[in-house]
Amino acid sequence: MSNDINRIQLFSSFLETAVPKGTTCPNCEWLFVLHSTQATSLALQSSIAAMCLAAFGKLNADENLQHESAITHKQALLATQAALRNPLVSYSDDTLAACEALLLYDFYAQDTYSDGTVYLKNLEAFSRLVYLRGPEQYKEGLAHSLFRNARLLEA
Amino acid sequence: MRLHVYFKLATNAYVQAFLAGSQCRPSYTSLPLWTQLPWEKIAKRPIDHIPDLYLSHVSLDHRIKGLARLSSDEGRSDEIMRLISTSWETDRQMEELYQTLSSRIWFSRTDYAGRYLRSICDIDTHLEFCATFADFDTAMIASWLWALQASLWSKMVYLYDLLAMKHNQDVATGTANTLLDDLTPNVPQLTYQTNWIDRVYRLLASVPFYLQPRYQITSPLIIATPLGLAYRDLLSQPQFEAEKQAIASVLNVLTDGMMAYRRSLMANTVDTV
Numbered sequence: 506m507s508n509d510i511n512r513i514q515l516f517s518s519f520l521e522t523a524v525p526k527g528t529t530c531p532n533c534e535w536l537f538v539l540h541s542t543q544a545t546s547l548a549l550q551s552s553i554a555a556m557c558l559a560a561f562g563k564l565n566a567d568e569n570l571q572h573e574s575a576i577t578h579k580q581a582l583l584a585t586q587a588a589l590r591n592p593l594v595s596y597s598d599d600t601l602a603a604c605e606a607l608l609l610y611d612f613y614a615q616d617t618y619s620d621g622t623v624y625l626k627n628l629e630a631f632s633r634l635v636y637l638r639g640p641e642q643y644k645e646g647l648a649h650s651l652f653r654n655a656r657l658l659e660a
Numbered sequence: 661m662r663l664h665v666y667f668k669l670a671t672n673a674y675v676q677a678f679l680a681g682s683q684c685r686p687s688y689t690s691l692p693l694w695t696q697l698p699w700e701k702i703a704k705r706p707i708d709h710i711p712d713l714y715l716s717h718v719s720l721d722h723r724i725k726g727l728a729r730l731s732s733d734e735g736r737s738d739e740i741m742r743l744i745s746t747s748w749e750t751d752r753q754m755e756e757l758y759q760t761l762s763s764r765i766w767f768s769r770t771d772y773a774g775r776y777l778r779s780i781c782d783i784d785t786h787l788e789f790c791a792t793f794a795d796f797d798t799a800m801i802a803s804w805l806w807a808l809q810a811s812l813w814s815k816m817v818y819l820y821d822l823l824a825m826k827h828n829q830d831v832a833t834g835t836a837n838t839l840l841d842d843l844t845p846n847v848p849q850l851t852y853q854t855n856w857i858d859r860v861y862r863l864l865a866s867v868p869f870y871l872q873p874r875y876q877i878t879s880p881l882i883i884a885t886p887l888g889l890a891y892r893d894l895l896s897q898p899q900f901e902a903e904k905q906a907i908a909s910v911l912n913v914l915t916d917g918m919m920a921y922r923r924s925l926m927a928n929t930v931d932t933v
Binding site: 612652 | 687707
């Protein structure tokens with residue numbers, strides 16, 4: 506229970522700090538939609554936590570937070586990989602959102618001298634997942650906002 | 661190649677070579693099923709037209725690259741005419757979208773943006789105006805449109821050059837049986853499009869807006885994409901080397917340097933836009 510509250514507070518602080526206010530831009534909107542829904546899967550919960558910690562670690566140049574975000578990121582990756590292998594949840598909105606949160610993690614946690622290879626591979630996987638779900642899956646709710654952002658990421 | 665990753669790649673020499681060889685590729689998201697079905701229940705917002713315009717632009721780019729593969733002169737001329745016609749249609753759509761925003765964009769005649777950029781990175785570009793916007797969404801759409809217009813217009817200039825070159829060849833070889841104006845009766849002349857680099861300056865002049873502390877740390881992800889598009893287009897324009905370098909420097913600053921700069925901004929309360 507307290508872990509849940511901590512996660513929600515972390516995500517709220519992230520939105521307060523890292524996202525332009527009052528915007529409908531696709532890069533940001535899905536985060537607000539995600540915040541208003543209950544993240545239930547381990548993959549999504551840990552991906553959101555990793556993304557938030559990486560952003561705060563970067564913004565504050567806090568090595569402890571960056572270290573913590575890297576540990577959380579490993580857990581998130583394992584959980585998301587497991588979700589992608591599970592036919593019951595692989596095409597769920599939660600799994601897609603987890604992948605998108607992990608992409609944002611890559612953005613915040615990027616190394617200045619990184620060649621972007623990992624990010625590009627993750628982006629490729631994300632695009633493939635968006636495609637495999639099919640266009641009829643994005644008509645409303647979280648899925649629609651995730652798709653709006655995916656189109657911009659495709660650019 | 662996804663443009664928004666340019667922010668982390670721009671200054672690496674190896675990557676610059678890679679970018680020079682990279683190609684825009686049409687994506688499944690340009691298929692009608694993907695541009696329409698997800699909006700059956702929710703109307704597209706202005707920003708949702710940007711990926712559509714971008715995809716039209718990618719398709720145009722792809723066809724221009726395909727011109728070299730056409731074997732007959734006649735087929736090539738026909739395709740150039742079709743491409744010019746498509747360009748004007750895309751230009752009209754961009755202008756239509758831009759008109760919905762124009763009352764929420766302001767240009768101040770000040771060298772503030774240039775000074776600001778020079779203060780955070782090593783650039784040699786002097787901007788004589790600064791762009792500000794009523795809100796973040798307007799800024800995002802405008803920046804995208806400027807990058808897309810610069811790209812589209814530079815391609816239109818290229819297509820018109822090809823057309824003129826073809827006509828000159830025909831005249832030289834005595835195979836021309838008509839004047840260029842007769843050959844292209846329905847093709848409007850380029851006017852402001854020839855000054856497409858102005859849109860790159862507008863894009864650069866919008867950067868300070870995104871670096872305001874209130875737009876926090878996500879805005880680099882957003883402005884980096886149109887900057888990446890402009891950067892890639894400038895790779896084939898050696899006369900605009902300074903502008904290309906300016907974008908590369910800004911993209912670099914948008915990563916780690918920006919974070920450090922923002923922290924110093926907050927500490928020293930430096931003025932913002």
